[in-house]
Amino acid sequence: MRNKLIILMMVFLLALPACAPQATATPAALTQVRLPLGYIPNIQFAPLYVAIEKGYYREAGLEIVPDYSFETDGVALVGAGKLPFAVVSGEQVLLARAQGLPVVYVMAWYKDYPVAVVSKMAQGIKTPADLKGKKIGLPGLYGASYVGLRALLDSVGLAEKDVTLDSIGFNQVEALAADQEQAVVGYLTNEPIQLRAAGYQVDVIPVSDHVQLASNGIITNEKAIAENPVLVHAFVQATLKGIRDTIANPNEAYEISKKYVETLSSADETIQKKILAESISLWQANPPGQSDPQAWDNMQAVLMKMGSYANPLDLSKAFNNDFIK
Amino acid sequence: MGSDITTRQGNKSRHTLRMRSHWLGVFSLLAALLLWGLVAHYSNLPAFILPSPGEVWNRFLHALSDGSLLANLWVTIKEVLLGLLMGTVFATITGYLIAKSRLFEQLVSPYLVASQAIPIVAIAPLLVIWFGPGMSSKVLICALIVFFPVLVNTVVGVRAVPASLHDLMDSLRATRWQTFRFLEVPAALPIFLGGLRIGATLSVIGAVVGELIGADSGLGFLVNVGRGQYDTALVFVAIFTLVGLALILYGLVAAAERRLLSWQDSKIN
Numbered sequence: 044m045r046n047k048l049i050i051l052m053m054v055f056l057l058a059l060p061a062c063a064p065q066a067t068a069t070p071a072a073l074t075q076v077r078l079p080l081g082y083i084p085n086i087q088f089a090p091l092y093v094a095i096e097k098g099y100y101r102e103a104g105l106e107i108v109p110d111y112s113f114e115t116d117g118v119a120l121v122g123a124g125k126l127p128f129a130v131v132s133g134e135q136v137l138l139a140r141a142q143g144l145p146v147v148y149v150m151a152w153y154k155d156y157p158v159a160v161v162s163k164m165a166q167g168i169k170t171p172a173d174l175k176g177k178k179i180g181l182p183g184l185y186g187a188s189y190v191g192l193r194a195l196l197d198s199v200g201l202a203e204k205d206v207t208l209d210s211i212g213f214n215q216v217e218a219l220a221a222d223q224e225q226a227v228v229g230y231l232t233n234e235p236i237q238l239r240a241a242g243y244q245v246d247v248i249p250v251s252d253h254v255q256l257a258s259n260g261i262i263t264n265e266k267a268i269a270e271n272p273v274l275v276h277a278f279v280q281a282t283l284k285g286i287r288d289t290i291a292n293p294n295e296a297y298e299i300s301k302k303y304v305e306t307l308s309s310a311d312e313t314i315q316k317k318i319l320a321e322s323i324s325l326w327q328a329n330p331p332g333q334s335d336p337q338a339w340d341n342m343q344a345v346l347m348k349m350g351s352y353a354n355p356l357d358l359s360k361a362f363n364n365d366f367i368k
Numbered sequence: 369m370g371s372d373i374t375t376r377q378g379n380k381s382r383h384t385l386r387m388r389s390h391w392l393g394v395f396s397l398l399a400a401l402l403l404w405g406l407v408a409h410y411s412n413l414p415a416f417i418l419p420s421p422g423e424v425w426n427r428f429l430h431a432l433s434d435g436s437l438l439a440n441l442w443v444t445i446k447e448v449l450l451g452l453l454m455g456t457v458f459a460t461i462t463g464y465l466i467a468k469s470r471l472f473e474q475l476v477s478p479y480l481v482a483s484q485a486i487p488i489v490a491i492a493p494l495l496v497i498w499f500g501p502g503m504s505s506k507v508l509i510c511a512l513i514v515f516f517p518v519l520v521n522t523v524v525g526v527r528a529v530p531a532s533l534h535d536l537m538d539s540l541r542a543t544r545w546q547t548f549r550f551l552e553v554p555a556a557l558p559i560f561l562g563g564l565r566i567g568a569t570l571s572v573i574g575a576v577v578g579e580l581i582g583a584d585s586g587l588g589f590l591v592n593v594g595r596g597q598y599d600t601a602l603v604f605v606a607i608f609t610l611v612g613l614a615l616i617l618y619g620l621v622a623a624a625e626r627r628l629l630s631w632q633d634s635k636i637n
Binding site: 138139182185221 | 413414415416417493496497500501502581582583584589592593595596597598599
């Protein structure tokens with residue numbers, strides 16, 4: 044009797060696994076990636092929000108977490124290999140590479156440089172040459188605004204000593220409204236729209252009307268390209284899809300963005316949609332995502348004239364169009 | 369004669385202690401530099417993340433030779449000194465009035481305390497808008513950050529004067545000015561100077577906060593330039609220069625304190 048009991052228990056134990064429900068295959072875990080955007084949550088980042096919401100990044104195995112820290116921090120982290128990607132302006136790539144950071148620009152998001160000089164119409168500043176002798180406010184003597192202004196001045200043979208520059212932080216709208224400055228340097232997608240909405244008549248001189256510069260796009264690092272080109276390609280393609288969807292359906296992109304931009308639901312919808320429309324007008328690279336070698340040449344010329352670095356960089360290593368195909 | 373020997377022995381042991389303290393300071397500084405160098409060397413971190421002491425020293429020499437360091441240092445020094453002066457004067461006057469008048473204290477204290485709850489970093493951009501991007505906004509930010517510690521110490525110092533000494537002055541029929549000049553000022557000075565020491569080091573922070581928000585010169589501006597060009601060694605140079613400036617200011621106030629309060633030591637002796 045005892046032996047029968049033992050045998051019965053052994054049979055039961057052997058049969059037990061067969062009775063257990065089959066475990067379903069665990070889906071591959073998504074890799075969480077922090078993506079520095081270099082600015083506060085804003086409708087201008089709609090393509091990223093669309094790509095996240097529609098699962099384009101998930102298809103690439105990525106869970107993207109937008110990060111709104113400073114642009115330079117994002118570049119340094121990508122250069123150090125701590126993060127795989129960041130959204131930055133073109134001049135940051137060359138400035139970083141000049142200091143030995145191995146960052147590579149892999150997708151042009153903006154075709155046109157978004158920086159512009161804005162002034163009240165009463166000032167009569169219609170062309171870059173009219174800036175001579177004027178008092179111009181800008182966030183600081185660094186970054187895209189400064190580079191854009193210097194490029195604009197250079198395009199008409201003016202130097203920094205021909206104007207008076209004031210570092211006013213991100214107070215361009217207030218400074219111009221209060222007539223503290225005769226002109227300010229800002230982004231086409233922001234200051235002109237805000238000023239016009241406040242009832243001011245302004246003149247706008249876009250840098251891109253006078254010189255093509257490498258603009259905002261996606262960067263990665265040389266190590267990621269060498270060791271994981273599939274990931275880089277997938278990320279770029281997912282982002283391009285987000286841009287295409289936003290251009291094709293801005294209203295849908297606007298609604299999706301409300302989830303990611305906390306203040307968007309309560310903001311003035313007319314102004315925010317103008318910002319999105321203006322942003323879309325700057326994204327029209329053809330083909331989408333392609334870097335323009337001339338824009339990079341122009342950017343290097345401007346930076347070297349500014350004294351940012353002495354020896355020309357090998358631009359073929361600074362940008363890469365392989366991942367947009 | 370016995371007291372002379374005791375005084376000389378006391379001075380000698382104080383001197384020995386001071387020398388030992390100085391050498392310990394030098395030793396700890398060298399140890400910190402060595403540790404930094406070892407971390408920079410063995411961590412394989414690139415220079416834009418952690419430059420070595422040698423790289424920072426070379427960058428310092430470069431900034432010194434091209435004049436950029438001294439030019440920007442001078443701008444920050446001017447802002448600090450003007451801000452310290454402005455903050456100290458207003459804090460001393462306000463603090464004295466608060467100490468002497470309960471009514472005045474009840475009127476202004478809520479605003480003063482509330483103002484300290486506002487982070488200076490949050491209000492600095494507003495000050496730049498209201499007062500412009502020039503030196504005035506930086507001096508004002510500096511003065512605001514110096515104001516409260518000096519104010520508090522002025523109030524405490526004036527109120528700490530014993531009532532018995534006030535009675536003594538009254539019995540001698542001293543005028544208000546004589547009471548202020550010969551009693552309240554010397555009595556409150558030790559505590560007041562303690563607040564000024566704190567204010568002096570905070571004034572450097574105030575000037576830099578203003579420059580970080582928006583400036584085209586100053587050590588804070590150098591930090592921004594270094595950051596914007598991934599020149600981390602330049603950021604280190606600017607930071608160490610700021611530290612040096614703060615230490616010098618602290619030392620100057622401490623030296624003034626020793627001189628102005630030397631009567632305390634001679635009284636004890």
